Amino acid sequence: MTENDYVQASLKRVSRFNDAAQAALFRPETLAPTFSTSDLTVPFRFNAFYSEASVPEIDERSWRLKVDGLVRKPGDWTLSQIKALPPRTEITRLICIEGWSAIGQWTGVPLWHFLQLMEADIRAKYVAFACSDGYYTSIDMASALHPQTMLAFSFNGQESLPEEFGFPLRLRIPTKLGFKNPKHLTGLTVSDTFTSGYWEDLHGYNWFAGL
Secondary structure (H helix, E strand, O other): OOHHHHHHHHHHHHHHHHHHHHHHHOOOOOOOOEOOHHHOOOOOOOOOOOOHHHOOOOOOOOOOEEEEEOEOOOEEEOHHHHHOOOOEEEEEEEEOOOOOEEEEEEEEEEHHHHHHHOOEOOOOOEEEEEEOOOOEEEEEHHHHOOOOOEEEEEEOOOOOOOHHHOOOOEEEOOOEOHHHOOOOEEEEEEEOOOOOOHHHHHHOOOOOOEO
């Protein structure tokens, strides 16, 4: 093992320890703070691993969310089917690992309810997400079942999500840092296999990323 390999292995052990500590401290019944419309951040800040000019253009007519893994009802969902489910609206703060934050109003389907409809095995460890822009991430099942975790399809009362904020569907999870809120979702997989995430693999960010 080279000195660099040793350093990298040590950092990974520290990161795994941090993830385990955050998971142990996580309380599923504890809610993230909510706000009023007077607190909304205008304009809301764009963030991604590419410029705003490179936001993907997605055709709603052909877009599908593919659901698979440890679920009894796998399949592809259209945006209209997801919007027909009972919605939840919350005003919460998105906190970026870079040190800034912004408050927005999000409407979507609680993820716990969506997983229930799919008859997902909630004993599974992870829910992983794929995105049309090449981004990917995963979260623990306890965080997936948190009442504020949602598949968001609307922002600040608009009919749909703006392209720059994740059209047509994104994960909104206010109990975690912003990079755990993937946009432009195309896939949802319930699994016992750990798959990490884009920034975790690229820069060694802590995977749990809880607040």
